[in-house]
Structure formats: C-alpha cells, structure tokens
Amino acid sequence: MRIKLPTICIILEVILIILFGVFVRYDKETDAKKWHAHHDHNGSEIENDFYYRYPSFQDVHVMIFIGFGFLMTFLKRYGFGSVAFNFLIASFALQWATLMQGFFHGMGSDGKIHIGIESMINADFCTGAVLISFGGILGKTSPVQLLVMAVFEVTLFAINEYIILNIVEAKDAGGSMTIHTFGAYFGLVVSRILYRPHLEKSRHREGSVYHSDLFAMIGTIYLWMFWPSFNSAITAHGDSQHRTVMNTYYSLAACTLATFALSSLLSEEGKLDMVHIQNASLAGGVAVGTAGEMMLTPFGSMIVGSLAGIISTLGYKFLTPILDSKLKIQDTCGIHNLHGMPGILGAIVGAITASMATHDIYGDG
Amino acid sequence: MRIKLPTICIILEVILIILFGVFVRYDKETDAKKWHAHHDHNGSEIENDFYYRYPSFQDVHVMIFIGFGFLMTFLKRYGFGSVAFNFLIASFALQWATLMQGFFHGMGSDGKIHIGIESMINADFCTGAVLISFGGILGKTSPVQLLVMAVFEVTLFAINEYIILNIVEAKDAGGSMTIHTFGAYFGLVVSRILYRPHLEKSRHREGSVYHSDLFAMIGTIYLWMFWPSFNSAITAHGDSQHRTVMNTYYSLAACTLATFALSSLLSEEGKLDMVHIQNASLAGGVAVGTAGEMMLTPFGSMIVGSLAGIISTLGYKFLTPILDSKLKIQDTCGIHNLHGMPGILGAIVGAITASMATHDIYGDG
Amino acid sequence: MRIKLPTICIILEVILIILFGVFVRYDKETDAKKWHAHHDHNGSEIENDFYYRYPSFQDVHVMIFIGFGFLMTFLKRYGFGSVAFNFLIASFALQWATLMQGFFHGMGSDGKIHIGIESMINADFCTGAVLISFGGILGKTSPVQLLVMAVFEVTLFAINEYIILNIVEAKDAGGSMTIHTFGAYFGLVVSRILYRPHLEKSRHREGSVYHSDLFAMIGTIYLWMFWPSFNSAITAHGDSQHRTVMNTYYSLAACTLATFALSSLLSEEGKLDMVHIQNASLAGGVAVGTAGEMMLTPFGSMIVGSLAGIISTLGYKFLTPILDSKLKIQDTCGIHNLHGMPGILGAIVGAITASMATHDIYGDG
Numbered sequence A, B, C: 001m002r003i004k005l006p007t008i009c010i011i012l013e014v015i016l017i018i019l020f021g022v023f024v025r026y027d028k029e030t031d032a033k034k035w036h037a038h039h040d041h042n043g044s045e046i047e048n049d050f051y052y053r054y055p056s057f058q059d060v061h062v063m064i065f066i067g068f069g070f071l072m073t074f075l076k077r078y079g080f081g082s083v084a085f086n087f088l089i090a091s092f093a094l095q096w097a098t099l100m101q102g103f104f105h106g107m108g109s110d111g112k113i114h115i116g117i118e119s120m121i122n123a124d125f126c127t128g129a130v131l132i133s134f135g136g137i138l139g140k141t142s143p144v145q146l147l148v149m150a151v152f153e154v155t156l157f158a159i160n161e162y163i164i165l166n167i168v169e170a171k172d173a174g175g176s177m178t179i180h181t182f183g184a185y186f187g188l189v190v191s192r193i194l195y196r197p198h199l200e201k202s203r204h205r206e207g208s209v210y211h212s213d214l215f216a217m218i219g220t221i222y223l224w225m226f227w228p229s230f231n232s233a234i235t236a237h238g239d240s241q242h243r244t245v246m247n248t249y250y251s252l253a254a255c256t257l258a259t260f261a262l263s264s265l266l267s268e269e270g271k272l273d274m275v276h277i278q279n280a281s282l283a284g285g286v287a288v289g290t291a292g293e294m295m296l297t298p299f300g301s302m303i304v305g306s307l308a309g310i311i312s313t314l315g316y317k318f319l320t321p322i323l324d325s326k327l328k329i330q331d332t333c334g335i336h337n338l339h340g341m342p343g344i345l346g347a348i349v350g351a352i353t354a355s356m357a358t359h360d361i362y363g364d365g
Helices: A004-023 A032-037 A049-074 A076-105 A117-137 A143-167 A176-193 A210-232 A239-266 A274-287 A298-327 A335-355 B004-023 B032-037 B049-074 B076-105 B117-137 B143-167 B176-193 B210-232 B239-266 B274-287 B298-327 B335-355 C004-023 C032-037 C049-074 C076-105 C117-137 C143-167 C176-193 C210-232 C239-266 C274-287 C298-327 C335-355
Strands: A024-026 A113-115 B024-026 B113-115 C024-026 C113-115
Touching: A004 A024, A004 A076, A004 A143, A004 C239, A004 C298, A024 A076, A024 C298, A032 C239, A049 A076, A049 A117, A049 A210, A049 A274, A049 B049, A049 C049, A049 C210, A049 C239, A076 A113, A076 A117, A076 A143, A076 C210, A076 C239, A076 C274, A113 A117, A117 A143, A117 A176, A117 A335, A117 C239, A143 A176, A176 A274, A176 A335, A210 A239, A210 A274, A210 B049, A210 B076, A210 B210, A210 C210, A239 A274, A239 A298, A239 B004, A239 B032, A239 B049, A239 B076, A239 B117, A274 A298, A274 A335, A274 B076, A298 A335, A298 B004, A298 B024, B004 B024, B004 B076, B004 B143, B024 B076, B049 B076, B049 B117, B049 B210, B049 B274, B049 C049, B076 B113, B076 B117, B076 B143, B113 B117, B117 B143, B117 B176, B117 B335, B143 B176, B176 B274, B176 B335, B210 B239, B210 B274, B210 C049, B210 C076, B210 C210, B239 B274, B239 B298, B239 C004, B239 C032, B239 C049, B239 C076, B239 C117, B274 B298, B274 B335, B274 C076, B298 B335, B298 C004, B298 C024, C004 C024, C004 C076, C004 C143, C024 C076, C049 C076, C049 C117, C049 C210, C049 C274, C076 C113, C076 C117, C076 C143, C113 C117, C117 C143, C117 C176, C117 C335, C143 C176, C176 C274, C176 C335, C210 C239, C210 C274, C239 C274, C239 C298, C274 C298, C274 C335, C298 C335
Parallel strands: A024 A113, B024 B113, C024 C113
Antiparallel strands: none
16 A cells, blocks of 8 residues: 555546646636626626636535535444545545546537636536445445545446437436436446455444544535535526525435435334434435426425435345345445435436426426 | 324325425525526635535535534433434425525515525524524424424424514624524423423433443534534624624633633532533533624623623523423423523623724725 | 624624724725616626626535535534534624725725625635634644734735735736645644644544545535636636636546545555545646646646546645644644645746737637
C-alpha cells in the first residue's frame, strides 16, 4: 500500500489535470466575459443558473459525502474506513465524471467541455452511482481497488447515461435508471467477482455497536431529508423543480411508515430491525426518481413510496440471504434492496406516468 | 408490538392515501398547466415560490429530523430509539398535518386542498409541535402511543392555529404561540397523564455518556444554526424574510452568552451544566418567533434573547424539579423551559412590538 | 470559574447591547420602509440580497459551528469542551465583529452601522479567524481566556481587514489573507505565549479514540463540502459567485487526492494518518480563497489544490514537530499547516492570477 496508493493517486490526478487543461472550459454562466455579454437574463444577475440550482447542489453534495459516508459506518470495525474511503473515491470520481460525461454527451461544437453548476450536479450524481456500488463490496476491498473500479464505472456510467437519455430519449432526472439501477447492478457484479467464501460475516454485529448505529442514522437521515433535492436538482426550472420536491417528500414519508410496519411485522419478537430503518426508508426516494418531475400527484407518490418500502424491506429479509448463499453475492449494505429493485420500480412507474401524460394535464409548458 | 405497530402504521397510511387522493391537489406553483398559464411571474421561472422558500424549508426539515432527533439522544439508553421514533412520528405527522391544516384553514373554493412549498413548511412546523411534546414524555411511551398522540395533537394544532391566525388574527410566523407554547403545554398534559411514580430517574446519567452528549450537541447546534430559517420560512417575501433571519441570529447569539453565564453561576463548582447548554441556548429562537418579522431591531432582539436564556436556565435549575415533585409532571427534556416559557415570552414581545408599529417605521409595505 | 465566567459574559453582553442600541441599524434590504421605498428591484422581491446570499450564509454558519466545532473533537478528553467552547466564543465573536467591522470600515454617513446578510457573513468570517486561532491553543485555555482573546483578535481582525481591503485595495473574497493567514499567525503567537513545557502531549491519542475520529470527520466533511460557499459568499452576484464555487470544488477534490497520496507515502507502513485526512484535505479551499473568484480555470484550481494538499501534509509531518521543539509553539490542531501556509499560497496565487487579468478574459463586467 505504501507505494501503490500514492502512485495511483498521483498518476490519476496528473492525468485529470492535463485533460482538464486541454478540454474543460467555463460555460456561459461561469465565464466572466460570456455572462456579461449574454443578455437573456434581462440584466438581472438572479437569472444565473447558480441561483436556481446551488441550494439543491449543496444538498446533493451532503448526500454524497455525509449521507453515503456515514450510512456505511454501521460496520463495527470499519467506521472510519467507510467515511475516509468514501471521501477519497468521491473526490476522484467527481473529477473523472466531469470528463467522461463531457466526452460522451457534453462536448460543445468547439471540441471543449463547458461546465457550470449543472455539470457539477451531474458529476456528483455519477459519483453517487460509484458509492452505491461501493456499498455492495464494503469491507472487501482496498482503496486502490476502489479507485480502479471508479475509473471503469464512471466511464460505463457516462456511456449508459448517453444511451438512456440521448438515444432512448427517456427522462430520468432523479436517476432511477441511470444512477440507482446502474450503480446497484454494477456493484453486484463486482461483489460476485470478489466473492470470498470464508469472509467473516461482516453483517454480524456483536458487542457495543450502539454508536455505530447512531452514526449510520446520521447518514440515513441526511439522505432522507435531501432526497427531494436530489430528484429535483436537474429538472426544468420553475414548477418542475417544485413539483419533484413535493412528490419525493410525500413518497419518502409514506415509505417510512411502510418500512416500520414491515420491519416490525417480519421480526420474531416484533422488534424493529435497524438495518431496515436505516435503508428501506430511503427506497421511496429511489422509486420516484423518474416520475417525480411528472404530474404523479402527492397521492400517487405515496402509493409508490409505500410499495418501495415494502419491496425493499422484504428484500432485506428474504432476498439478501438467498443472493449470498445461492448466487455467491455478498451484498454488504443491501444495495440490491435499496437501489436495485426500487430503481426498477421507479423506471416502471416513470413509464406508466409518462404514458398517461396529456396536454390537458401539462398544458403548453 | 408485533401486531400493534404494523397494524396502526398500515391503517394510518391507507387512510392518508385515500384522503390525499380525494382532497389534495397541486397548487398553482406546482401544477404544470396552471404555472405555465399563470403570468404573474413575468415569464421568469425564478418567481416560483420554490426559489423564495426551498432553502428555508430544507433548513426546517433538518431541524425536525436531525435537530429534534439528536437533541433527544442524551438519554444514555435511549439514543437510537429517540432518533428512530422521531423519524417515524415525524413521517406520519407531516402527512396528517397536510390534511388537517388543509381542512381547517386551507380549503380552496373547489373543496380541495392545494399544496406547495408553503404547505410543506407548515406541515413540518406542525410536526415540530408534536416532537416538542414527545420531548416531554421521552422514555415513557411506545411508538404506538406516540402515533396515537400525533393523530390527536395534529388535529388540535390545526384548530388552535386556525383560532390564533384566522379568528384572533395574530401574526405568528415563527410560531412562538402556535408551535412552541402549544407543543409544550400539550406535552406537559400528556406527561402528567402518563405519570409513573417509580420511573427510574431517566435524567440521571451515570457512566460513559460522553458520546451521548456529543450526539445531543449535533441536535442543539443544528437547531441553533437554522432557527433563523425556521422563524423566516413563511414570512412575507423580501425584507420580511431578511429581517426575521437577522433578528433571530442576534437573539440566539445573546441567548447563548446568557445561558453560559447563568449555567456557570448556578452550579456549585462553577461547572457548566450540559443540559443548559444543550437546551437553554435555543430559547432565544423561540422568544423572537412572533416579533422576529417586525421591526424589533437587532438591539431589541439581543435583549429578548438574553432574557429567554436567563428564564430558560432558571427553569431547568428550579422549576423542573418542582414540576416533578409537586405537580407530578416528569418533563424529560425540559420542554417547559425551552418551549413553554420562552413561547409565552415571545407572545408578549410580539404583542408589545406590534403595538408600537407605526407607519413611520414600516412605510407603505 | 464560578464568578469569572458569568461576570465576563454578562459584562460583554451588556456592552454589546448598549453599543448595538446606539450604533446598529437595519440596512436598506432589511428595513421595512427603506426596502419598499427602494425601487432598484423593479418590483421583484427576489432582488433582495437575501435570496442571493442566504443559502451561502447558512453553509458558512454550518462551517463555523459544526465544522470548526467538531473538527476539534479529535482530542480524546476534550470533545465536549471543544464543541461547547467553540459555541460560546463564536456566539460572542459574531456580535463583537458586527461592531468592529462596522466601526473600522462599515460606518454610514449618518454615523450608524447598517447591517444585512452581507454583514452577517462578514461577522461569521471574522468569527472563523478566532476559531482558527482557538485551534492553535486547544486544550490549554479556559473559556474566560478565550473570550478575552476574542475581544482583541476581532478588533485586530477588523483593522487588518481595513488595511488589506481598503488601503492596499486587494481582493480577498474567500479570505486567504484576511481570515486564514491572519487567524493562523495570531493563534501561533498566542500559542507561543501560553507555552507550557510539561504539557501532556495532547496529540497523543491512546485507547479507544475511534468515535472521536468519526466526530472529527463530521467537522472535516462539512468544512470540505461547504468551502465553495465560504469562498463565494460575498463575491459579486452572478458569474462571480458561480465561478468561485466551481473553482473551489475542483481545488478541494484535487487536494484530497494529493493528501491521501502524501499521507500514505510519508507513513512507515503506508497507513493513512487520520490527522492528515482530517485537515490537509481542506487546504485546497484555503488556497483558492483569493483567486477563486478570478478566471483561475478549473485546471488552474486543481493545480493549486494539489499543491496545497502536498504542502499541508508535509507541514504536519515535518514542520509541526520543529515548531514545537525549536520555537516552543505547540500548535494543537496544526493551524499553521491548514491555514497558515495554504493562506500564503493563496495570496501568491491571487496576486499572479490578478496580474494576468486582461480585458479579453473578463470582458466589460
């Protein structure tokens, strides 16, 4: 590790700096000259995209670094490592994602990648997918392996995103498909490859893990609170951002009740399982990632959220042990339950909602 | 618990979904068709209420889920339960509040409740009152009892709010009266009903409670930092939001100095009492809940904040033991000191400040 | 302590209240009458400076109270004290800073200090400098000494700020010079004065410090995430705020990779040193404090960030022990490495970037 980790970090950062120097430029909202020459904003600085998106960006940023980082501290002997490695790979992935997303679907006619707040959000989104995959292999990899995984996953993410958004022309602002489903199944494949039959049952938590669970709850709660910002961060300005936030808010609230209900019901003594509370409560955010910006209605969002909570909790109870014993996939954080299945549910809900769209509902917008 | 908790969660969520389906609709800022047909915004999407209120909403959301949740982790054996039950009741209460506040004072002429960011903030506010009451009975109730309490409290909250805001026509944007005073006294009544003479002194903290206190400080600091957002979240756009934030900021800073002073003075060895620091420092936010949007001046705010810190710390030292021994009210978190008395102070300050309002001070606004 | 702390708190707060009463007034964005009479905003309330700066202000606020507070919890026996004393001095300093910054460079023609969101951000910035100095003497002072230090440091800060911004006419929106370099060297001087030869090596952390490190990581991550808001909080509206955020974002990401690389390289067994991760990763934010608002380019920011991470980590490894043994400066948190040297680097980068500014790059803005 003494040689490997410094070597890979330095090589990657040097490559990043060179490629940024060659390809990356300010866009018309971050470039001093272009912004001042640009008169769409009727003279008001508030029309800069910064004011539409920066609060959402910072919420997403908190989800990536605090949310994912602390959610993974539940493993008793791995708390500091989770947060620190999360910090390292995320810092790398967001730089690499800026380039990959630029190359595959953000190149200007001048052969340069022009960046601003929206590309920063997209870079954080792509980073999110890498961290989801990290959850599937937590406790089994070195930081060097994680960085190598990130190099490949970010590249594949950008290609997949290009296919879904530009070729299939699906809408997926909250990333049910592009982020959650992709991140989960990529992680499960890696987890299968890294299968170790004699791995000490890392989920088994004996002894004083009390504080680990409280740290993990910090992660859960931040993800839960800011999920409305995640789903709305890159939707259209105005009613779309507003509506997405509201749909996600009600979906998550309903999902939480469903999770508590199922968790208690499935337990032998009626005790709540902390793993369910920490994870399945979030499935409602994943499941409205695609349809959240549509006219799903609060009522529809609550149905989707409840379903997501039920599916996810059932997954933790019944599917995770099967994946481990039959398919040799040790899904440490249960990413299949939190991101995989709810992501697929989200894609289905999105397709149904989109198919029901009429001019009467959406107007001329 | 195995049967009861799942049953009540499922029944409540099904009722919520049905009532939302029947009564709840997007408002003109969240509905795609209405927003695009609506020309008040001069064509600029930034005039959507979302951009005026969403950052404040998220701060309030953090106060509700992280602030209240972690503030209550100070009880040594109850940390995870505090956060988890807080999460459950808040998720329920915000849905139920949307309906109750709609029924009692938000019904449109079409018999529907139209919702957007402002109703989401109001739902979170009502949830705040329920969590204040929870603080008064912490450690004495099951999640089922808490859900039942929330059903009744939210309903009563909406009625009380209707009386204060629509009949008495008082202004109370930060909820000194509607949220803090109501939540505190409701909680004290429930605490009296649940009185258990042989309750192990839950406040007594022996052993290694070091980390519990650091977790509780996370709650305190978040409540303290975001209180300006709480008080300003639903005030009028422009100078009102701005002024409320500033008044609350200075009130809290002054309150903190007063609390440290009193806490040290009242202790026998001059040691700071963590309970005071964690709670009384916040009283300054409660006490400017009503007057914060008025022309209270920073100087006035600092006087009010100092008074609130003094009253609250004195309450913890002298009143809480009396409530327990004489009135049989075991106020676990001291909600009477943090929300009850400062809320009444806030109402008085609001009445005085309002009575001093002149055209010369407020202009034509 | 029983007499001293209450006495100083009460005297200071009374002085603050009197001076606020005499000198401090609402500015044209927070005063009801002035705002409504003020027609620059074309009738739109969104043009109130509140909407341009409040989200950034709250991020800065989190950095001051959570970021600095929890970063200093790494000392095993001092966690609660760090957070609580941080809370106390910050609450005092922000009030005192409002006055000092007003007296030295914010007095209106009517002899009054007019305040709004920008002065609140500046007050928090000045508080940041005091907390940086606190980091240099952590574990060696009583709260009374800290308050006395804050009285002097805030005053000197305002004078130094006046000299740099108004006389030298340098630009320093993110405070590389005014905040970080000033705070660090002020703290080092105080640390030298308070030198205690027999001080138990407070950096030495034996036993179960696991949770202390996780709490400290909360501080680190919040500082890291919100540094873009810190650097951009008082830059010009529009492209300047937007560009500063982006430059800081990439500088920090590059800095983190450099820090992990160096930390692993310098360790004997290749193990990461938590102190480096917790601190040096942040140096990239300090180093673009001056140049961040300029056309530094993302590529330039990444070079600066990498350099800052390298310098800072080297400082922790080689310079801190020398400062202690040779110069008798016990820099508990390593503020010289995190704020001192990166602050000087930031000033140099700022000077170079400013000297390269041309009309062709910046346009007519």
